Amino acid sequence: MRAGRLNTRITLKTASTAQDSAGRVTKGPDAIVATLWAEKRHISGNERWAxxxxxxxxxxxxxxxxxxxxxxxxxxxxxxxxxxxxxQPIDPDGRRTDMLITCTEVQVDGN
Structure with missing residues (x-):
């Protein structure tokens, strides 16, 4: 993999849980797993009324x-x-040098 293509800084996050004084499990702050360099590519997009x-x-x-x-x-x-x-992330050539992660971004216009 050519490092020059990895020109976008991303943060990989996961949800965390916390326990309050009564012993209840609640959603805690987002936990940062890693900050990484990545290449970002837009694959498709659509717009709809819902x-x-x-x-x-x-x-x-x-x-x-x-x-x-x-x-x-x-x-x-x-x-x-x-x-x-x-x-699941894809190892495109099976050589364990890089991987592709497919994601969805959803934006709702509240106007």
Whole structure:
């Protein structure tokens, strides 16, 4: 993999839980798994009207160096936007040098 293509800084995050004084498990702050260099590519996008709001959906693929700790419950943050990981990461050539992560960005216009 050529490092020059990895020109976008992303943050890989996961949800965390916390326990309050009564012993209840609640959602804690987002936990940062890693901050990585990536290549970002827009694959597709669409716009539709749903529940009196315009919903924009974009499919984005991030190429990163190979890792073994990525799960579909995680998400990627880039430029203040969250991208939900939609499938298992793909090792495109089976050489464990890089991987492709497919994500979905959903924006709802509340006007």
């Amino acid at each position: 529940s009196e709001h315009v919903t924009n959906t974009a499919t984005v693929v991030f190429r990163i160096r190979y890792r073994t700790d990525i799960e579909t419950s995680m998400w990627i943050t880039h430029g203040g936007t969250d991208y939900q990981i939609t499938g």
